[in-house]
Amino acid sequence: MTDSLADLDALALKCRAERSRDYISESIQCYRAGAYRSSIVNTWIAVVFDLVDKIRELAVANDPIGLRINTQYETYVTQINQGNDQGVKNALEFERTILAICRKDLDFFDHQQMTDLERLREDRHQCAHPSFQRAGVPHRPSAELARLHLRNAVEHVLSQPPVQGRSAIAEIITTIASEYFPKDRVQAATVLRQTPLANPSDALIRGLIDALVFGYATAGGPVHEKLQVGAALSSLLDTHRQVAEPRIAQQMSALVRRTDDNGFPAVARLVAAAPETIGLIDNAAQLRLIEFLRVGPEADVLPAMAGLGRHPLMSEAARTRIMGFGIERLVSAIQEHGMADLAKDRALDLLSASGSWNTTNDVFDRLLIPIFPSLTREDIERVIRMPRETGADLLGATMYRNFIEQVSTTGTIPDAELDVLLNENHADYLVRIRQRQRPPV
Structure with a gap:
């Protein structure tokens, strides 16, 4: 079943403050005793006390709205202590409107929560005021209704921060x-x-x-x-x-x-x-x-x-859009804006069209080496095939040799397969250089 049927003790543990748990404990005791009218009345009392405590907490934290409401409430309490009947009337009106105050001025509740709490208040009146009923027929709320109000009080009010x-x-x-x-x-x-x-x-x-x-x-x-x-x-x-x-x-x-x-x-x-x-x-x-x-x-x-x-x-x-970028704009995209993966295809296109060692070295140095971790084996094979397939002027360029060394070092393509690719694409001179650099077996 849903949380509405949760164990009452677990429900009480959701209360944010110790005082809130004390408030709701009386309601739970009444519920367990089958006194559902008393349970609903005490649940409303717990809600009102908890809301007043929350307003006080806001006032202590110098929240201007909390200060205003708490000052008003404390004035009513002072009037009551001085025997002023107007204080009693004011306090009763404050209790009657406390939900609206907390909803409008403090945004404690959303629309549905407000509806649930207003139902609690109305049912509390039905339970606490015999004059609301036909003579000799007291209101008899069900266990399910009492439990629902307990749950709503805890979920909407007692478990919430101020x-x-x-x-x-x-x-x-x-x-x-x-x-x-x-x-x-x-x-x-x-x-x-x-x-x-x-x-x-x-x-x-x-x-x-x-x-x-x-x-x-x-x-x-x-x-x-x-x-x-x-x-x-x-x-x-x-x-x-x-x-x-x-x-x-x-x-x-x-x-x-x-x-x-x-x-x-x-x-x-x-x-x-x-x-x-x-x-x-x-x-x-x-x-x-x-x-x-x-x-x-x-x-x-x-x-x-x-x-x-x-x-x-x-x-x-x-x-x-990126396919229209030149080298300078592409460098900015990679270095300043972290677009290595998006810029890769354009960088490879620029390299494939290179007609000089200067351009080749520039593209390798500023574009391909910085995005090397983003290159796949297929991308690297495409680079190696460029001299044969597109006529790109890679052979003999210093940065092309450095690029091949990085491929070998990272093991992206095993050395034996790399040598075959280089031989097939007119870069056999790099194979000979790599072989001379390998330690003797």
């Missing part, structure tokens, strides 16, 4: 905005587990996503154009996908579609920092990104191309 709305989002945004927040999604998730995201409500996750996505595009905001926003969004997909995915899809689609051309390169960099979002955004947003890769200014496109171009939906546009 910052679930604006204050929580502000705290998390401050953490993400730091220059020392990690850009890696796994490391980001580790950091975010030490924030209110350790035990968030669905409303908090949705609110945080809104703040991150639109805060990224808001000039002067704490996360304006900060790429760690991408890592934070990716970590939310890892840890809270069911809630995060539809919200990210909706808001990122809107951001990509609505941002003007001047701000679009920054938005493209955000998508590149969280490339999984490419598959979530709508078709109109995807098409705009593809067109950006195809015709956008190179200086704007390059910083986003690595993240965008590796996604299957964007790869064709990225590779087509």
